[in-house]
Structures are given as C-alpha cells and as structure tokens.
Amino acid sequence: xxxxxxxxxxxxxxxxxxxxxxxxxxxxxxxxxxxxxxxxxxxxxxxxxxxxxxxxxxxxxxxxxxxxxxxxxxxxxxxxxxxxxxxxxxxxxxxxxxxxxxxxxxxxxxxxxxxxxxxxxxxxxxxxxxxxxxxxxxxxxxxxxxxxxxxxxxxxxxxxxxxxxxxxxxxxxxxxxxxxxxxxxxxxxxxxxxxxxxxxxxxxxxxxxxxxxxxxxxxxxxxxxxxxxxxxxxxxxxxxxxxxxxxxxxxxxxxxxxxxxxxxxxxxxxxxxxxxxxxxxxxxxxxxxxxxxxxxxxxxxxxxxxxxxxxxxxxxxxxxxxxxxxxxxxxxxx
Amino acid sequence: xxxxxxxxxxxxxxxxxxxxxxxxxxxxxxxxxxxxxxxxxxxxxxxxxxxxxxxxxxxxxxxxxxxxxxxxxxxxxxxxxxxxxxxxxxxxxxxxxxxxxxxxxxxxxxxxxxxxxxxxxxxxxxxxxxxxxxxxxxxxxxxxxxxxxxxxxxxxxxxxxxxxxxxxxxxxxxxxxxxxxxxxxxxxxxxxxxxxxxxxxxxxxxxxxxxxxxxxx
Numbered sequence: 001x002x003x004x005x006x007x008x009x010x011x012x013x014x015x016x017x018x019x020x021x022x023x024x025x026x027x028x029x030x031x032x033x034x035x036x037x038x039x040x041x042x043x044x045x046x047x048x049x050x051x052x053x054x055x056x057x058x059x060x061x062x063x064x065x066x067x068x069x070x071x072x073x074x075x076x077x078x079x080x081x082x083x084x085x086x087x088x089x090x091x092x093x094x095x096x097x098x099x100x101x102x103x104x105x106x107x108x109x110x111x112x113x114x115x116x117x118x119x120x121x122x123x124x125x126x127x128x129x130x131x132x133x134x135x136x137x138x139x140x141x142x143x144x145x146x147x148x149x150x151x152x153x154x155x156x157x158x159x160x161x162x163x164x165x166x167x168x169x170x171x172x173x174x175x176x177x178x179x180x181x182x183x184x185x186x187x188x189x190x191x192x193x194x195x196x197x198x199x200x201x202x203x204x205x206x207x208x209x210x211x212x213x214x215x216x217x218x219x220x221x222x223x224x225x226x227x228x229x230x231x232x233x234x235x236x237x238x239x240x241x242x243x244x245x246x247x248x249x250x251x252x253x254x255x256x257x258x259x260x261x262x263x264x265x266x267x268x269x270x271x272x273x274x275x276x277x278x279x280x281x282x283x284x285x286x287x288x289x290x291x292x293x294x295x296x297x298x299x300x301x302x303x304x305x306x307x308x309x310x311x312x313x314x315x316x317x318x319x320x321x322x323x324x325x326x327x328x329x330x331x332x333x334x
Numbered sequence: 335x336x337x338x339x340x341x342x343x344x345x346x347x348x349x350x351x352x353x354x355x356x357x358x359x360x361x362x363x364x365x366x367x368x369x370x371x372x373x374x375x376x377x378x379x380x381x382x383x384x385x386x387x388x389x390x391x392x393x394x395x396x397x398x399x400x401x402x403x404x405x406x407x408x409x410x411x412x413x414x415x416x417x418x419x420x421x422x423x424x425x426x427x428x429x430x431x432x433x434x435x436x437x438x439x440x441x442x443x444x445x446x447x448x449x450x451x452x453x454x455x456x457x458x459x460x461x462x463x464x465x466x467x468x469x470x471x472x473x474x475x476x477x478x479x480x481x482x483x484x485x486x487x488x489x490x491x492x493x494x495x496x497x498x499x500x501x502x503x504x505x506x507x508x509x510x511x512x513x514x515x516x517x518x519x520x521x522x523x524x525x526x527x528x529x530x531x532x533x534x535x536x537x538x539x540x541x542x543x544x545x546x547x548x549x550x551x
Binding site: 050085108 | 347437440441448451454455528533539543
C-alpha cells in the first residue's frame with residue numbers, strides 16, 4: 001500500500017549519493033567497488049521488509065478473518081505463500097546473474113598485481129633479458145610481471161606494421177593491423193602456452209605467468225633486430241643481428257629454463273624447442289614482411305639470394321636511400 | 335498445478351518507487367527538464383561543450399573540464415574524419431578500400447581501450463570513459479596533420495613534400511602526446527608516469543606513422 005511506496009524511495013536515495021560529478025547522469029563503474037548503497041543490498045532489505053510486512057498483514061488478516069469462512073482464508077494464505085515463493089525465486093535468479101556480471105568486472109582486479117612495477121624495474125629487466133645467466137644449477141628467479149611483456153608485444157606490432165607498410169605487403173584476407181596483432185599476440189600467447197605444456201610434461205618449475213613474462217621479455221631482442229633491419233636492408237646485417245641479438249635473448253631464456261629443470265633429456269627437449277621457435281620466429285618476421293631492394297642486394301650477395309623478391313615502390317624512398325647509403329659507406333670504410 | 339494459473343504477482347507484491355537521476359546539480363529548479371527545450375538549444379549546448387574541449391586540447395592547461403564532463407562526440411567525429419581521409423591510400427587491389435577505414439577505427443578505439451585498461455591496472459584514478467574521452471580528443475592535432483598532408487600531396491609527392499610532411503606530422507604527434515599526458519598523467523602515482531606515457535606515445539606513433547606513409551592513388 002502507501003506505506004511501501006515510501007520505503008523503496010528512501011532505499012534508492014543511497015544510490016544517488018554515490019554518483020560522481022553532478023553534471024553527468026552516468027553510472028561510474030568505479031563506484032561499483034563500494035557495495036554500500038548498491039541496489040542488490042537494497043533489494044535484499046526491501047524484500048526482507050516486504051516479507052515482514054506481509055507476515056504482519058497475514059497476521060492481521062488472520063485476526064480479522066476469523067469470522068470469515070475458514071476455507072477461503074486457507075486458499076488466500078496458500079496463494080500468498082506461492083506468489084511469495086515465486087517472487088523469491090525471481091529475486092534469487094536476478095541476484096545470481098548480477099553477481100556473476102559483477103565478478104566479471106572484478107576480473108580486471110585479478111590482473112592488478114601483475115602490473116605492479118616501477119619504471120626502473122622494467123628498464124632493469126629489459127637489459128637483463130639480453131644477458132645470459134651463468135648459474136644454471138640454482139633455479140633463477142623470474143619476475144611474474146605482465147606490463148613489460150605486453151608493452152613489448154605492442155611495440156613489436158608497431159614495428160611489424162612499419163615493416164609491412166614499407167614492403168607493401170598486400171593482405172588479401174583481413175587487414176594489415178589484424179595480421180600484425182594476430183602474429184605477435186599469437187606467438188606470445190601460443191608459444192607460451194605450448195612451452196608451459198612442455199614444461200609441465202618435463203617437470204620444470206615454472207608457472208604460466210612466469211612463462212609469459214619470460215617469453216615476453218625475450219621479444220626485446222626481436223624488437224631491436226627488426227627495428228634496425230627493417231630500415232637498413234642488408235641481409236648480412238640481418239644475419240649478424242639474428243645470431244647475436246636473437247641468440248643472446250634465446251640463451252638467456254634457455255639458461256633460465258635449464259636452471260629450473262632436472263634431467264638431461266627434459267632440459268634438452270625444453271631448450272631445443274624454445275630456441276628453435278624463438279629463432280625461427282625472428283627469421284619468419286624478417287622474411288615475410290620486409291622490402292628487398294633489388295639493386296643493392298644483387299651486388300652484395302650473389303649466391304645467397306632470398307626466396308622473396310618484391311619490386312620496390314615509392315614510399316619513403318628518401319629515408320631508405322639515405323640510410324642505405326650511410327650504411328654502405330660505413331661498411332666500406334670499416 | 336491448477337492453482338498456479340491464478341497466481342499473479344503484481345497484486346500481492348507491488349514494487350513501487352521513484353528513480354530520479356539528477357541531470358545537473360546546479361539547477362535550482364527540481365522540475366527543470368531538458369526534454370522540453372527546443373532542439374536548437376540542445377544542439378548548441380552540446381556543440382559548445384565539444385568546442386570548449388577542442389580548445390582545451392589546443393592549449394593544454396591543467397583544467398578538469400575535459401575530465402569532468404566527458405563526452406564521446408568529439409572523438410567519434412575525429413575518428414571518422416581521420417579514417418575517411420586515410421582511406422584509399424597505397425592499395426593495389428580495389429577491395430582494400432573497406433578494410434582501411436575499419437582498420438583506423440579499430441586501431442583508435444582498441445588502442446584507447448588498451449591504454450585505459452593499462453592506466454587503471456597501474457593504479458590510476460581516472461575512469462574508463464574519461465580516459466577514452468581524453469585520448470579521443472587528443473587525436474585532433476593528428477587530424478589537422480592529415481589535412482595538411484593531403485593538401486601538400488596535392489602539390490606533388492617528392493623529397494620536399496616528404497620533409498614538410500615529416501615535420502608537420504612530427505610536431506603534431508608531439509603535441510598530441512603532450513596534451514594527453516597533461517591530462518592523464520596526473521591521475522597516476524608520481525613515480526609511474528613513465529609507465530603510462532609509453533603506451534600513449536606508442537599509440538600516437540602508430541597513428542602518425544599511418545598518416546605519414548599515406549600516399550593517395
């Protein structure tokens with residue numbers, strides 16, 4: 001009745017106080033963290049109050065209806081009971097759905113501890129990823145952090161885009177961006193999962209987050225190599241970078257894995273697979289997505305012709321020409 | 335269950351109440367509603383708000399107006415115009431026109447979402463849509479750069495035009511990054527600003543790169 005209409009209004013008042021910024025009528029998701037005044041507790045209280053009021057009414061009606069027909073009262077009581085149960089059920093379902101949706105949002109907070117880094121730490125880890133460790137008999141510590149690897153993957157995507165644009169790769173199914181993102185994220189997530197599975201088979205002491213972190217930081221070498229060789233198109237330079245830079249980062253990952261594995265066969269399997277995948281990925285990225293400048297290559301490598309030949313098109317011809325002539329003169333003077 | 339056919343919940347448990355959402359706390363009149371005003375007033379008010387935010391991007395000062403009353407109209411307009419201008423460049427086959435528009439759209443919005451999530455995970459105090467709003471509005475200098483590039487390319491594509499475009503795009507890229515970090519970096523703990531600035535730098539770098547390597551057919 002009229003008594004009930006006042007209660008929901010007062011309950012909803014708590015909701016208003018949580019609104020941020022007087023100007024916008026938007027529910028700020030950040031405030032959902034604070035569950036006081038959230039609508040479901042209000043619903044719970046409202047429901048409780050309605051239950052209590054109904055019980056009072058039922059008692060009142062029972063008192064008033066004593067003179068009435070007993071059977072009629074029985075029917076009315078049963079109806080009230082059933083409808084109350086149905087309403088209760090509906091509220092339970094609604095509450096369950098809402099808490100499921102809420103926990104989906106709260107999943108972002110699960111990732112929070114993996115992003116708890118300082119810039120100094122990130123820089124230190126980047127440099128460390130190129131330095132192979134000497135001590136392989138003692139399990140090396142791997143930081144389970146996802147900020148650095150994620151940023152490295154995005155940087156690799158950006159570099160790949162640059163390479164694809166300058167090589168005029170024409171993607172028929174899908175877009176340039178989709179291919180770049182798919183390649184890089186696919187490598188990071190896919191190879192990490194595969195290596196984690198192998199590590200599980202080989203009894204290595206490593207968790208999934210650590211594997212993701214290790215492989216992610218290993219992409220730092222790839223980023224450097226590709227950044228340099230997409231702009232300066234010398235195959236010999238690429239091979240040197242591939243061996244040195246790629247090799248260093250692979251050696252570090254391999255050493256860390258070896259330090260966490262027991263048994264020769266297992267160590268061999270894990271390290272062989274990781275080294276092969278890592279180095280082959282760099283090779284693939286270079287040859288699939290870069291521009292081959294015909295004239296310069298012909299003079300430098302006779303028998304070593306790469307399988308891909310693309311006709312150079314015009315995009316930043318100037319920058320490439322400048323860089324190539326600089327590199328050539330440096331190579332000639334050395 | 336024959337008795338259930340007669341059960342109607344609305345009779346026994348009515349749910350009543352009022353839900354009032356405050357539109358503007360500065361309006362003294364409680365019955366004021368913007369539903370009754372002429373359409374021109376609504377449009378002019380929204381246009382003025384969008385215009386004020388553009389001015390804030392042009393001269394990035396520490397003001398909270400951009401953050402407080404966020405809206406996504408400006409970013410949408412900028413994104414669509416940038417995507418339209420970038421369409422149809424450096425493509426051989428005729429079916430490359432479509433994906434390029436979608437590409438730019440997806441890059442901008444996906445990139446903005448990732449940066450926002452990153453800044454929230456690093457402990458930022460800014461909300462999701464506020465961050466999207468700032469990042470979207472700060473694409474404006476790059477849209478201006480795209481316009482200038484197109485005009486320069488009309489005059490011919492050579493060394494000089496490339497250098498001019500490089501300078502213009504570089505300057506606008508710096509401006510975008512500075513403007514957005516002026517708004518976003520304040521919401522972070524002070525020793526982690528670099529961690530938030532780097533993805534923003536990468537984001538605008540990718541967009542600038544797309545603008546710079548654009549060649550019309």
